[in-house]
Amino acid sequence: MQLNEQTITRAIIETYNQKLIDNLAVDVAIAGGGPAGLVCAYYLARKGCKVALFERKLSIGGGMWGGGMMFNEIVVQKDGKRILDEFEIATKEFERGYYTADSIEAVSTLCSRAVQAGATLFNCISVEDVIIRSKKVTGLVINWSAVEMAGLHVDPLCVESRFVVDATGHPIEVIKIIEKKVDLKLLTKTGKALGEKSMWADVAEKATLDNTKEAFPGVYVAGMAANATFGSFRMGPIFGGMLLSGEKAAKLLLKRMQK
Ligand code: 48H
Numbered sequence: 001m002q003l004n005e006q007t008i009t010r011a012i013i014e015t016y017n018q019k020l021i022d023n024l025a026v027d028v029a030i031a032g033g034g035p036a037g038l039v040c041a042y043y044l045a046r047k048g049c050k051v052a053l054f055e056r057k058l059s060i061g062g063g064m065w066g067g068g069m070m071f072n073e074i075v076v077q078k079d080g081k082r083i084l085d086e087f088e089i090a091t092k093e094f095e096r097g098y099y100t101a102d103s104i105e106a107v108s109t110l111c112s113r114a115v116q117a118g119a120t121l122f123n124c125i126s127v128e129d130v131i132i133r134s135k136k137v138t139g140l141v142i143n144w145s146a147v148e149m150a151g152l153h154v155d156p157l158c159v160e161s162r163f164v165v166d167a168t169g170h171p172i173e174v175i176k177i178i179e180k181k182v183d184l185k186l187l188t189k190t191g192k193a194l195g196e197k198s199m200w201a202d203v204a205e206k207a208t209l210d211n212t213k214e215a216f217p218g219v220y221v222a223g224m225a226a227n228a229t230f231g232s233f234r235m236g237p238i239f240g241g242m243l244l245s246g247e248k249a250a251k252l253l254l255k256r257m258q259k
Contacts, residue, residue, distance in 0.1 A: 023052040023120050028253055029140045029161035030054070031127040031174050034062020035239055036223025037167030038110040039083065039246025040253075041119035047254055051119040052159060056126040056145045061107035062169055063224075068237030072103040077205065080240020083247060087113050106239075128156055129177055130164065130219075135184055137164050137218035140174075163253055166215070167246070169224040170196060170234075178216050186216050186229070194231025196224070207232035208241035212248045222249035 028044055030037045033055030044051045059065070067073045076084060076091065081099045084091050089109050091099040115121055126148045129141035143156040166174035175186065175193050185191030204227060211226035221229045223242045235241060 019120060020122075023050075023122075023159060025160045026050045026052045027161065027257060028052075028163045028165060029159050030165040030167055031140060032062065032166070032168035032223075032225070033057075033060035033111075033121060033123070034167060034169050034223060035064045035107070035110060035242040036169075036225070036246040036249070037062070037165065038114045039243050040165055040167060040222050040249045041121070041246075042087075042110070042114040042117050043247055043250030044253060045114065045118035047250075048118075049254065049257070052161075053114070053119060053121045054125045054127055054140065054142055054159075055121065055123045056148075058123055060111050060121055060123055064103050064107045064110075064239060064242075067103040073100045074103045074106055075100055075238045076240040076243070077238065080238075080243050083240075083243040127168070127174060127177075129181070130174060131158055131160065132182055135217060137178070137216060138162075140164060162218075162257065164219045165222050165249055165253075166219055166225045166229070167222045167249075170228055172221070172225045172228045174219060175215055175221065175225065175229050178219065182216075184216070187214060188230055193229050196228040197231065197233045199236055200233035201235040201238055204233035204235035205238060205241040208235070208245045209248055212245040213252065220249050220253060222246055 030053040131139035139160040211230035215221045
């Protein structure tokens with residue numbers, strides 16, 4: 001059989017277009033493909049929920065690839081290890097209660113399991129706005145990251161969703177958009193994003209889980225975005241909180257969608 005370039009091109013364009021069309025209305029749209037977003041996508045998809053995740057960068061995985069300061073190992077505590085075990089990601093006990101994992105194995109496995117569970121991951125797409133209806137967020141406004149990077153004046157497209165997860169990490173991009181453009185309060189103490197605090201791993205890890213919740217009607221925050229929204233500490237390269245937060249966001253959303 002002779003390979004034909006036009007067929008290869010058509011295969012990509014038609015398949016991708018269909019994938020995008022199939023995801024124009026989803027149960028949950030996730031902004032950000034770091035560990036929290038990926039774990040959330042996995043647990044939702046595994047329960048039959050329709051999930052689309054949008055990641056700005058070419059590579060999915062957020063800040064996990066680089067471990068700590070580019071030493072490509074991550075640390076998790078016992079609770080976090082439970083999630084790595086579930087994904088069959090190898091861990092080594094370093095000292096009692098501290099486990100390490102190869103960050104490359106961790107990220108690539110989270111990605112592949114999320115896709116295999118049925119989530120659709122879109123890379124190279126940035127979330128630039130939200131859709132708002134009757135004081136609730138009902139979807140994401142997306143554009144090619146290349147358009148954003150080049151500063152081109154190109155209008156975006158939209159994805160409708162029952163719920164949105166802001167898993168954009170430190171910059172809490174969805175929450176910041178809401179704060180700036182929607183004349184309503186966030187579900188925080190002050191009605192504004194409370195901001196991330198300095199390093200305190202122990203407190204931060206616990207807080208990440210507590211702060212994983214709805215931050216604006218229709219919008220849940222997960223991972224580092226949870227602490228940046230509700231005002232807690234950073235934790236450095238210990239990733240248990242990120243994994244557990246993704247799991248908790250999925251559980252909360254599944255419960256909410258059952259209602
Ligand atoms: C599309 C976007 C947009 C946008 C951003 O930073 P992440 O890895 O986030 P988490 O919360 O899953 O994990 C945080 C962890 O990596 C980390 O930074 C830790 C533990 N820090 C502790 C410390 O002390 O520093 O992933 C977020 C992803 C990234 O890939 C971004 O590119 C992406 O979201 N993103 N994608 N549209 N508007 N904004």
